[in-house]
Amino acid sequence: MFEATELNDRNRRAERLWRWLFGMMTGLLIVPVVLILGVLIVKGGPALSIDFLFTEPTDGMRAGGVFPALIGTIWLVAVALLVSVPIGVAAAVYLSEYAPDNWLTRLINLCIINLAGVPSIVHALFGVGAFVLFFKFGISILAASCTLAVLTLPVVIVATRESLQAVPQAFREACWNMGATRWQTIRRVVLPNSISGILTGVILEVSRTTGETAPIMFTGAVFLLPFLPQSVFDPTMAMSLHLFVVSTQVPGVPDELPYGVALVLIGMVLCMNALSIAFRVYLRGKKKW
Amino acid sequence: MSVDAPARDLVRVRGLTIRYGDTAALSDVSLSIREHEIFGIIGPAGSGKTSFLRALNRMDEFTPAMTVDGAVEFDGKNVRDWRNAYALRSRIGVVFPLPVGLPMTIYDNVALSPRLRGIRRRSELDEIVERCLTRAALWDEVKDRLDSLGSLLSGGQQQRLTIARALSQEPQLLLLDEFSIAVDPVTTMRIEDVLKELKQEVTIVLVTNLVQQARRLADRTAFFLMGEFVELAETEQLFTGEVADPRTRDYVEGRFG
Ligand SMILES: Nc1ncnc2c1ncn2[C@@H]1O[C@H](COP(=O)(O)OP(=O)(O)O)[C@@H](O)[C@H]1O
Ligand SMILES: [Mg+2]
Numbered sequence: 001m002f003e004a005t006e007l008n009d010r011n012r013r014a015e016r017l018w019r020w021l022f023g024m025m026t027g028l029l030i031v032p033v034v035l036i037l038g039v040l041i042v043k044g045g046p047a048l049s050i051d052f053l054f055t056e057p058t059d060g061m062r063a064g065g066v067f068p069a070l071i072g073t074i075w076l077v078a079v080a081l082l083v084s085v086p087i088g089v090a091a092a093v094y095l096s097e098y099a100p101d102n103w104l105t106r107l108i109n110l111c112i113i114n115l116a117g118v119p120s121i122v123h124a125l126f127g128v129g130a131f132v133l134f135f136k137f138g139i140s141i142l143a144a145s146c147t148l149a150v151l152t153l154p155v156v157i158v159a160t161r162e163s164l165q166a167v168p169q170a171f172r173e174a175c176w177n178m179g180a181t182r183w184q185t186i187r188r189v190v191l192p193n194s195i196s197g198i199l200t201g202v203i204l205e206v207s208r209t210t211g212e213t214a215p216i217m218f219t220g221a222v223f224l225l226p227f228l229p230q231s232v233f234d235p236t237m238a239m240s241l242h243l244f245v246v247s248t249q250v251p252g253v254p255d256e257l258p259y260g261v262a263l264v265l266i267g268m269v270l271c272m273n274a275l276s277i278a279f280r281v282y283l284r285g286k287k288k289w
Numbered sequence: 290m291s292v293d294a295p296a297r298d299l300v301r302v303r304g305l306t307i308r309y310g311d312t313a314a315l316s317d318v319s320l321s322i323r324e325h326e327i328f329g330i331i332g333p334a335g336s337g338k339t340s341f342l343r344a345l346n347r348m349d350e351f352t353p354a355m356t357v358d359g360a361v362e363f364d365g366k367n368v369r370d371w372r373n374a375y376a377l378r379s380r381i382g383v384v385f386p387l388p389v390g391l392p393m394t395i396y397d398n399v400a401l402s403p404r405l406r407g408i409r410r411r412s413e414l415d416e417i418v419e420r421c422l423t424r425a426a427l428w429d430e431v432k433d434r435l436d437s438l439g440s441l442l443s444g445g446q447q448q449r450l451t452i453a454r455a456l457s458q459e460p461q462l463l464l465l466d467e468f469s470i471a472v473d474p475v476t477t478m479r480i481e482d483v484l485k486e487l488k489q490e491v492t493i494v495l496v497t498n499l500v501q502q503a504r505r506l507a508d509r510t511a512f513f514l515m516g517e518f519v520e521l522a523e524t525e526q527l528f529t530g531e532v533a534d535p536r537t538r539d540y541v542e543g544r545f546g
Contacts, residue, residue: 100353101353170385170387170389171389171392173348173351173389174385174389174391174451174454175391175401176348176351176378177346177348177378177381177382177383178378178379178382178401178402178405178454178455178458179375179376179377179378179379179380179402179405179458180375180401180405184405188393188401188404188405189391189392189393192392192393193392
């Protein structure tokens, strides 16, 4: 008759303990998410309405809606995407597919990682110096979006590089051995099999900048603007800055208004994340190896 | 080609030494490969057989640690002097031990190389795909599903797909590296029959870990042993014991390795 030994039993008890411990940590992780969303919904829910989304702020931002800020944030993120995606993807393709493995490449990679750690307020100052003043974009969507783009470039590059590296090296060598150039290999084999990962990763990273405040408040976003931006050279309102303003800068704002703004802001970020994750799940189903 | 025309050397190797970092993987190899022969290379694992193949089409450029000294001439010209390495590689087909079906349709796998050469017309591509798949003994099995993924075929089928893809390059030289490792014996036999026919059109270097496979296919066979090029002889001589080095006899008779 088969019997579990003393050791077997001890292992089994330890196994249960570890499993429980890891599970607990995961549970803890959910707590702040639930709390934040809960508080926002309870306190900000009453402020929400179709009008809130589609009207301008009135009464010195103490009433009315968030429409100009909503539109402004969409502008900012969209232009930031247009700037950072081509540059970031091209740089990642170079680093992953062309660059020789030498000290210079390693130095560049190190710089990229460090750039990701630069605080966003420093990016803001850089944006003022470079885009507002040097390139003379002025306080504008373009300057703010370029600043956001610089801020996200490191993560865009890293996300893209990871997607590229996920394509097995054997595919590349098989192509090269047929006489394909690097570019032909990238174009025919590497990109078709990584583009979905690249796009979803990049959209996810860039949409995170929706909530950034510091980099845009000196470069393109303003407190209050009664009209919508007409081009990328106009300044604009933005959700993140609007939230900062109504919660700290204007006296006598009704309680639920800042929570309502925060709820809309979080809603925007979640929507973009959800879209990009859905896109990724859909494309993963079509993976070819 | 008439049978008794003097065979021309397609590949000439002089003083070839291959290193990874500071460690030599293959030392001082000099030999020639004749046009339209099947040139066998046998030897235990780690002897430098794969490294030798990599030196022939400048695959060393993909492996930073790998350095190649000595001269490799292909079609009368040192491979290092081909300014256009892509042109060189497109004339040399390579088949690896583990099949690499590219993540595209069966059709696209075989049409890739013609497309890289600039062939666009569908009828021309159709004709090439059918011819190469037929020659690789795969056509009958896949002709009804050319649009399904190449990477979903079985191992043996993928290896034949890889061979078809190499043939679609219309290569002058075909390098086969232990192609039968991931292939069942029946398929191996079919591919071997294909190779015997292909000999009319292309020169084949056959690296194999099965000495009997070299005996069945190769006209001449070289024996590599732990980085040393031991000898090269007519295949029949090696297997009937007319060897220059006793280690060769030990190896082909299965006494070590
Ligand atoms: N990429 C590599 N880096 C370092 N050493 C290698 C590499 N490839 C092969 N080698 C070494 O070179 C020697 C010859 O290997 P290889 O040419 O693959 O032999 P074979 O194909 O005969 O088994 C082995 O000792 C192996 O460990
Ligand atoms: Mg090998």
